[in-house]
Amino acid sequence: MQMSYLAALGHYIPELIVCITMVGLLVLEATYSKDEHGRGLLYSGAMIGLFIAFCVSAGSLTDLPLPIFTNSVVIDPFSGFLKCIMILGTMGAIYLSSQSKDIYNNLKAEFVIMATGVLMGGMLLASANNMLILYLGIETLSILSYALASFRKTDERSSEAGLKYALYGGVSAGIMLFGMSHIFGVLGTIQFSEIGPVLNNLTATQLSILIPSFLMFFAGLGYKLACAPFHMWTPDVYEGSPLPVTAFFAIVPKMAALGALTRVTFVFFQEPGLLQESWVGIMQVIAALTMTVGNVGAIGQRSVKRMLAYSSIGHAGMMIMGVVVINEVGARAILFYGSTYLFMTLVAFLITSFVNDKYGNDHFERFNGFIYRYPMMAIAMALVMFSLAGVPPLSGFVAKFNILSAVVEKKYYMLALIGGLNSVVSLYYYLKIVRLMVFKESESSEKIEGLGFMNQAIVVALTVPVVLLGIFWSKLIVLAESAKILIQ
């Protein structure tokens, strides 16, 4: 189905709005002085732009799926849903950055612009329909991320984070390209839509080349997704980056890479056979490893930010379980998981950020007796922690329930069991923070400036969906179910 580029652009409005927002912000930043007022203008501009993009994206969820730009980009409800999550995540991270002291005032504008750029890359990645666009998306996403990671110029750890991120990223992108070129060599196409038929008649030699090439291809995505064994960079990068950047990394690139991974898996491995079997086997191991590495790593952490970073690896592993099953139940579970994970992560990082700004570090002990000082915040944090661990009736439980049921439906009982046991492990460190907040005496009674009425209200507002989606999740699951992937 061919359509003119102009007509195609009509289906590409959310991305265009994000682009325009980014350019507009650049102009704004250059024009206005970098005082409080100028920044206010910039933030409102970014928020308005992203909000419009969100509305358009959400509004077109029910539209018919459509490949555009000579089939290189596909606009389907699945990618639309992911884009909504990513836009909301970016908005959250931008708000967080406006409140955080972790980003120097003179760099706040840059953060907003770069985050919007990363979002752009993420949106491209989520709807990429051929390997080059996919690569383009990953690179757009990555290059700006390297800069974001090294945002605290004077901090050694931040520079280290940026460098590490860039080195790892460069290497894995190279490996990925290498893998892609082999896949192209074997299949003769880079279009996802043309790959399906080609896969049906392959010789044994071709198959033996394809599997390692897929692994190399996967290395690039896996690196973005921070799944084991490509997770080595995460702790340092997450630790060194300023807190809003970490929150951003934990949501947007992850969801984008997950979307791409799901699509790729659907394209290449939907047909039962040797190819699918080996892939499922490999992905099962990767999912199990990722969860375990993330959750076991989180146990020993002193810093809450680092704990959350490790736990985000664990959650990525959980979501990969939804990819392993290669069906719509899995895709639905991923979308549900992503939307609840978004709210939980934002609340956790928001509260941690305010504590971090006040005390200069975010060690667990800083949360001692939090409930006696900021009861609402402590309750919100506790709810989010329980939800992340998967305790009903919170939305995190429902998300895990969905993922586990997708896995059990395919009868991968061992994987489901490992996933479940990982929840138990994660409960241990999530409980640690609840324990300190509630059972310990308060260390100081000083006010935390960040936690004014406005910010508290925002935290509470973000916590409401965490609870409500755990009880009334019928609507969201219908929405996630209708968000089908188009393979064409």
Next chain:
Amino acid sequence: MHGTSTLLNWILWTPFIGVVGVILLPYLFSKDKQDNVVRWWSLLNTIGSMILAVVLYMKFDTSVPGMQEQFAVNIAWIKQFNIFYSLGVDGISLPMIMLAALLFFLCILSSWTITKSVKGYFALFLMLQGTVYGVFLALDFFLFYVYWEVMLLPMFFLIGIWGGENREYAAVKFFLYTFFGSILMLVGIIALYYASGKGVDSFNILALSGGKFIDNQVHMFGTVWSFSKVFFWAMFIGFAIKVPVFPFHTWLPHAHVQAPTAVSVILAGVLLKMGTYGFLRIAYPIFPQASVQFADWIAVLGLINVIYGALCAMAQTDVKKLVAYSSVSHMGFVMLGLAAMTVHGMNGAVLQMFNHGTSTAMMFLLIGILYERSHHRWIVRPDGTKGFGGLYTQLPKYSIVFIIAMFASMGLPGLSGFISEALIFLGIYQKYTTITVLALFGLLIGAAYLLWMFKRMFFGEVIEECKSYTDMNAREIFYMAPLCVAVIVFGIYPTPVLDIMKSSVGQLVSLLAQFQ
């Protein structure tokens, strides 16, 4: 007969209304009155709860086996997964509801002396009550699981905030252990959902029952396993941790010793029964053939519980820990009754669940009363000196109630424990003669540690410290009295409780008999 169908809703939601009241009501009163407002409101709430439970009892038709149609509630919750909000009551859950209603009321009275964040305490306590009802009433497996898990939250905070010195460790251990068990159960729930074809009944506990999954298989580790065996064990571990069955019992002594009195009472009196209730409601009916097959294991584990729990109790120097281990031992009898799978054994097991609820609640309440005076619980202090001595002459009223509680717990004829244990032995003797004989030794050890404890604490010279203790006050007598009555009345005339349960238990036994 659908006229009274809102009754179960009222029972379930009354405590949650109570929670809302505890949070909001104090704002209407001045600061110095707020604590008492919370206390009285909670008390009224639990009285209301008790009245509802009595109404349920009056309307209950003892001749009907299985779920009582006239109370059924069934509303779609999540249509995509066929999850329902469905409640029901039968002869096995009704005694548990009655027990919970009574104990929560008494515990509110016994918690009158709590002064640390009163509002939070009573709110969590009522929330706990609601979730306990939820577990006993839920007929939808998903709903059951949700209540089963939510119950951990109030428990975690109740132990962790109002508990003893080592409370944090105990709270975390309790939470993690139970959560671990629940996860296994969750995988089982989902597996059952798919095995039964994702239909309207796929989360319905009753519809899943009857041994439908005999031919299903599980492929794991390159071998083929029987579906029902694998998931019977998944459920088994989930419930066994709650009971607690050896070797999953290690959380219990910590949780009990650290928990405040009322929470210990609920823990031993009601929460442990949720484990055995799980066997009766879920593991047995859904996997009858696996249950029959593994009955020997259950019996052996029950025996270990009886003997090991009793021996551990004997070694304790902390009186609360002693009673905690005695619970392990007594729950072992319930497991033995369950393993028997005969009418007598099962009836005995359910009756023992009820009777142990009352007698162990008495023990814990009494220890709480003593603790409020002494601020320690050592029978023998770590340095070897006596912790208590000659209480009998100092606290005569207290001692009499203690004697009743102790003998009930020991299983002395004429008191409630005897009947249920006798029924269990009657039921199990023919099937497991050796185990019965060995379990009788458990009774003997039980008598030994209780009497030994009693001797050390209540007889002998009055030690200096004990001279200042005052006897039970009116409030304490008031909340001990109903339990004393229950223990004595059900010891002489257990028919009311047996009448409620017998047709439901009979139905379960005949289901199991098909697979013997």
